[in-house]
Every structure is written in structure tokens, then in C-alpha cells.
Amino acid sequence: MSNPTFEVEHLSLHYLTRFGEKIHAVTDVSFEMKQGEILGIAGESGCGKSTLVNGLMGLFIPPLHPTSGEVKVGGESLMNRTPQDIREHVLSRRVSMIPQGAFNALNPTRKVKDIAADVIVAHEKADRKKAYDRLGERFELFFGAEAKRILNAYPVQLTAGERQRSVIGISTLLNPEMVIADEPTSALDVSTQKIVIKMIFDLLDAGIFKSMIFITHELPLLRHVADNIAIMYAGEFVEKGTAEQIVFSPKHPYTQALMGAMLSAEPGQKSRKPVAIEGAPPSLAEAIVGCRFAARCPVARPECRQNKQELRMFADRLVRCDYAE
């Protein structure tokens, strides 16, 4: 078995507000990824997914700070490094990002080829001329005869699908080991979604990048895309297992609720009505004593509010609930 390409050990992150208040956006996240693996991360908006993304790239721009833990890419740590070092040696080269809403991800006043060339010259001692040539070759892989038109276009002149595929092309230009895709298909129509997903898999198969984290709130999509799925709630992983396990036999009450809220139309579900999860996640600015989901949990017991829940092995996956059945 090969060494893991990506290791995250007990990673906690916090924001430091202007008034000196600490907001613990991510708490004690651990996982490992093997070459070729796709890990899906799902959760409601505001659960700490986006913060986690920055941490996974070693990108700590104030007010975001690491609290504790470790992130390693190919055995190399990303912690305690200068932003300049991370920018030059990690971003785009080892870990890259495919952002949400690629509609606005490209600088509107710059041609696609210039944005892409900016990426190359920022990391390699290449002149722009050579960078353009390399771009041409890479974009022909995705766009064939259209490559030239796309590269010479301003973002406004492209369709939503073309833009998203350009973004994926730019993000994977330098063959990063790890790609983090944050809702790469949201706001696209179904057929375009398919094209984009296919492009991502083609790149993975071609070995242009080695493993991927796929973040989305669409669990049905994850079932088809991911090998493993982690469910995040209030800054913590509450359940992690194979895609099959999470989607078909969720054990944590939150995962079950999420499935209820999202997968109600799938056959085999008891209720066909979408069930919204009542209430809101707890404030992360204060210390939380018991289970973070207790206040919204339909099966919570009185002791849940006192006892901190730890991730434990249950039914072949990790669950953060002592009472999971």
C-alpha cells in the first residue's frame, strides 16, 4: 500500500475578531487520503467547509489562524510556513482549488490566457511567451479546436460551462497532487454539470492530479462522485465512511436528518416531504460543552447536552454519537 498523499491530523482553526474574540470554525478534523481517492465533504452552509479549505492549503490569512494540528501533502507539512513560501511552493503546485461559482472567479478585465499565464510565471521561471505555448497545448486537451478562442476571450465572452472548464484547466495547470473542488457544479445546468464532472474524472484518470476533495451540499451527487464521504457539522466531522454507508445507512442523527432533508424523493425513504432541520447550529464563539447537535437533534437525550461526543468506530465507519444505532 502506498503512503497517503494527504494527511490531516487533529486540525483546528479559529478566526480572531477585531475585539479579540476567538471563533473556532474548525475543530479536530482528521483524515487521510490515498492516491486516486475522492473524498466528499458535505454539510450545511456555515459549517466550516470553506474555512477548512483554506486550512488544507496552508493558507492562513488573518483573521484566520491555525489553533493546532497538522496538514501534510506527500509527507511535507504545510504548517508554520510563511505565506510567501506557501504561495510559491504549495498553491497550484501541490494543492489547488476549484472554487465555487466560477462565474465570477475569473478576473473580468483579463483574458483567460493572461490569467493562466499569471499562474505559470508566479511559480516557475518561465517567460510569458513559453507560458502561452504551454497553455495552448493544455487547453487543446479540454477544448480541442476551440482552445484558441477560449484562451483569447475575456470571461464575459464565454458561456458558464466554458468558464467553469477554463477554471478547472487553470487550477490544474501545474499538475497539483491534490485538488479541492468547492461546489464546482453549483449554478450550472444539468448537462453542463455532466460535462464538468466528466472533465474532472478525465483529469484524474490522466494522472494530472492525484486525489481530490469534493465539497458540496448535494449528497446525491457525492454518492456518484466520491469514494468516501465526511459529514461536517459546526466545525466538526460527525460521520465519515464510504459513500455507500453514508448515503444508504447513515448512523449519526445529523446525517440522517440531512438525508431526510435532501434525499426525500429517493425511493426507499420513509417520508417524501422535504424535512427541514429545525433550529440553527450553535455559536462557535463560545465554549460548547456537550454534543454540538444536541439542541437540534430529534433523538437527543438530556445527557447529550453535558457529554462531549467523540468520534468512534461504529458499524465500520466513524460516528460522533454515543447513541448511534
Place this chain on the structure above:
Amino acid sequence: MLRQHPTARFILQRAGWYLLTFLVAVTINFFLPRLGTSNPVDIILAKSTGGLSAQAAREKEESYLKEFGLVKLDGHGNIRRDTTIRMVKVWDASKQASVSKPDTLIKPIKASSLDQFFTYVKMSLSGDLGTSFQKYPKKVLDVIVQAVPWTIALQLPTIVFGWIVGNVLGALAAYRRGMFDRVFFPVALLISSIPFFVFGMLLVYYFAVVLGWFPAMGGYADEIIPSFSFEFFGSVAYHYVLPFFSIFLILAGGQAIGMRSMGIYELGTDYIKYAKWLGIKESRVLIYLFRNAMLPQLTGLALSLGTMIGGALITEMIFSYPGLGMAMLSAIQNNDYPMIQGVTLIITTCVLIANFTVDIMIGFLDPRVKAGLQMGGN
């Protein structure tokens, strides 16, 4: 060639729009002064005909009426008159009684407002802005031609430099935030709340009257006759300092505030975040930021040029600077309507030309503008 085409269309379209705006401005310029309660010719006549004989007064009135396009003219430029002969009562001293006599000066035919308007447009377009009341028989255009270079020399550099300095500072404040921003922002906000003209007064009071470092008024020392001499330009530069700063500082403050909030907004946009995630060099990201935040700032400049130039004209008045502001002030004080109208028309024209220039610049700097035009056009 293909690229040439939309560009040419873009410029033509903007030019057409500004031509329309100019025509509306000319119309406003003509009709607004006629809105009010007072008739300009009556006022000037009341002032200039005192002590003249009836005959001389009539002649003077007719010369004014002709001068200001209030009567109809024939092909030779003479006043067209009512041909029906009228009798007027005249006091005959020998008979000690009023007698009826045919009118020697047959009443001129008054031009209707519409006729006057067309005459005015025709004259304006051919560069004739009429004759000054106050400096009669001096032509309005001659007075303006003398004043315009001063105004341009004062305002063009102040606006350009003020804009650049303000935007650079604003972008830095947005990008750096922290202490620099916390001090910079309230100061810039306070400075931009001061009207140009009162700031000019404060500068004059402190640096000219109290300290005596700079002259309080004028464009050059009184005893120097304008010429291409070192002495003259030295004096001009010396007189330039205070008016320059009184406009420059406030303009830069206002621009800095606009740029700061634009910059902060742009910093939060997806494309800046993405550029950072990609590890694009910080200097390059700053260029992205500055360039894109600058575009709305340029639009803002185009829109507020009119207000800026208006404010700067009052600054000229404070400093008795020999530009359009002074010409306007003296015209207002003397009810010199042709002069007021002439100056306002020139100001409007300058503002429109400046606007047009900025518009075209934006079109070249922002691909979205031209792309939008192409999409809209097709």
C-alpha cells in the same frame, strides 16, 4: 479590421450621445435665463440710457436689441421694421401742445422666442457668443478666450493629479487596512467634507495673510506684463500654489474614499480570492485589484466632473484667479447676461468634452463595456 469595427461604432455611438446632450445643454442655456422675472435688456437699458435724449436712448435701445438678437434682421443685417406708419404724439414747444407726427424711427419687429433661439444656436455654433453688456462692445468670446487657458491650466492638472493620488492612497488603504487605514480614512473623510471654496479661504488666510508665504490673489503679480519671460512664469507658478492645493487636497480626499470602498469591495470578490488561491504573485493581484476598482472610479469621475469644475470655479473667485470663474463672478455682479450665458456654455462644453474622453477611455480599459455593446448591438 474586424476589431476596428466595434471600436469605431463604440466611439461614434458615444459621440452621438454627447452631441445630443450638447444640444439639450444649449437649449437649457438659452431658455433658463428667460425663465425669471427680469428682462436682461430692460436692466441694462435702465443703467445705460440715463441722461440721454429720447432719440439717443431709442437708438441705443435698438442697437442693443440688434446686438442681442431680440429683433428680426433683414439680409443686410439691418433691423426689419414694421412698415405701417404710426403717428406718435410729440410735445411741440412752440405751440405749447402735443402734436401728432409720423414716427421717424419705425418700430422694429420683435423676434419671437423661437426666432431668438434659432439665432442663438446659429451664432453659438459659429462661435459667436454675442456681446458683453458690461464690457460693451467687447465680444463675449474674446473675454472667454483670454480666461480659458488659466482655467484649464489650473483645473486639468489638479483634477488629474488629485484623481491619481487619491486613488493610489485609497487602494493602499483598502489593501493594507490596519493602522494606516484607521488613521487615513477619517482624515480623508473630513477633508472631503470641506467645500473647495472655503478650504481656499482658509489657505489664503493662513498662508497668505498670516504667514505671508504666498500671494493671496491673482494669477501673476500686478506689476508684471504677461509675456514669455522667466519672470512672468515664475510669478505664475508662485501664484499657482495655493489655488492648486485648495482644489487638489479635497479632490484627492474624496477620490481616496471612493477608491477605498471600491477596493474593499473588489477584495471580497471571487476573482481576487481565486487569484490568491492560485498563488498568483501579490504584486499582480494588486494590479488586478487596482485596475478593476479604478474603472468605476473613472465612471465616477466622469459623472462628477461637472460638480468638481463648478467647485473649482468658485475657488478661482476666491483667489481672483484670472480664469472663467472670475469672468463669471464679474458677469453675475454686473448682470451681464450674454457673458453669463457664454461662460456657462463654455463650461458645459468643456465638461462634455472631458466626459466624452473619460467615456472612451473606459471603453478601451474595460472589455465588458465593448462586449456589452456588441451583445446589445446584435
Place this chain on the structure above:
Amino acid sequence: MKLLKNLLKSPMFVIGAGLFFGTILVALLAPLFYSVTLDRVGEQYAAPGMGHWLGTDNLGRDYISLLIMGLRSSLYVGFLAGIIATAVGTLLGIYGGFKGGWIDDLLNMLTNLFIVIPSFVVLILISASFKDGRSLTLIGLIIGATTWTWSARAVRAQSSALKSRDHIWLARINGDGTLAILVKHILPYLLSYVFMVFILQIASGILSEAAISMIGLGPLDTQSLGVILNDAKSNGALGDGVWWAFIPSTVLITMIVFALYLINTSMEGVFNPRLRK
């Protein structure tokens, strides 16, 4: 209420609002505590001292009295012009932005046209034509009539962005008419925005009045901060070093405008995240 609470957390808002309402209170209540008079009470340009804390003007009138009257006039003009400009601009802006189509095109063209033509010029031309009877109210009306374009532009952009929101579609499907949608669904969202525009329009009204008075086209029926400045300038107070003739009114104008800018900026900070969503 929650908005107000958030606003009160912003020091900028507290300072701005405090200054502005303080000024209004002073303008309203000062005559109760101070005998305001336009009579000659001292020598020409008597220096500040006991009796006349801010000295007297070229006619020997008490400057504190003049400033109180001037402040009242400037605030009056600011509010009058601000109300007109905001009301007209908001109506046209909301309607045009929401309706779209040729009505919007026409209104938009009109707005852009009058934004480019310097309103200062229009102000001069109208003021100059009202040689007699140029009252403070008339000037406020004229300023309002020349500055509505800014509000129209700003409001139109917001209203046009709101138009495509889900709840508007819903209301349309439910068969609500244009007017009902405007009043029930668009105006409430824009209220905070319109209020910000109003704040800026008051500032612009006060500044415009000062500017027009400075060039000698100010109100003939009363004092105003601009008229005080103009008197000081045309009677040579500047060259003679009579600082009390122009510094107090300069400070007052700047302070009011600064206070309004502070209010506007702090509100922007609180409202914008919501507007951008």
C-alpha cells in the same frame, strides 16, 4: 430595531448622528437661550470678546446671531432640497428600474443627460434669472430640481437588481399589480438605501447653497452660512485677517457635511452585506 442596534455599535455612526442632531437642536433651540438680533450692536468687525463672543460683521452685527440664523437657513435648504431630490429621484428610479422597457430607457437617458450637464451651471442660470425675489425656498427648490438625477441613478440600479428576485416573481404570479409590488415588495428593501441617498442629498443641498451664495446668487431674504461667507469675502475680511468673519461658518458647514458623511458611511457598512447577498 436590530439595524439601529447594529448602527449604534459603530462609533462612526454615533459621532455622526450625535453631531448632526446636536446641530439641529442648537439651530432650533438657540433662539430660546440667546437673543438673536440683526441690529447693529457694535463697531465694524469688532473682535471677539465679552458681549460678542464671535465678534461682529462689517455692519456691526453680532456674529453669533448671524450664525444661528445662517445655520437654520442652511439646514432648511438642505432638508428641502434633500426631500425633493430624494422623492423625485426615488420615484423615477424605482419605477424605471422595475418597469424596464422603453420607459426605463427614456428615464435613464434623461437621468444620464442631466447628470452630465453640470448642475452648477443650471443653478447659476436659474438663480441669475430670478433677480428679484430670490428666496431661500426658491433656492432650495432649484437645488432639489437639479440634483434628483443622482438619487434616480442610485435607486434605479438597486431597484433593477431587486426586480429579478424570487419573491417579486412570486408576487407577480399571484397577480399583484405593478404599484402593489413596488410598494409592498420593492420599497421596503430599498428604504435603508433611500435613506442613505437622502442623507447625501442633504449634504449636497447645504453645499450647493453655500456655493451659489458664494458667487453672489444666494437668497436675498435671509442669512445663510453661504451668505455670511460671501459677505466676508466681498468686504475684504480675508485680506484684513478678520478670521471670525469666515472661520466659524466654515467650521459649521464642514461639520454638518462631515457628520452626514459619517452617518452615510457607517450605514453603508451595516447595510451593504445585506444588499450584496
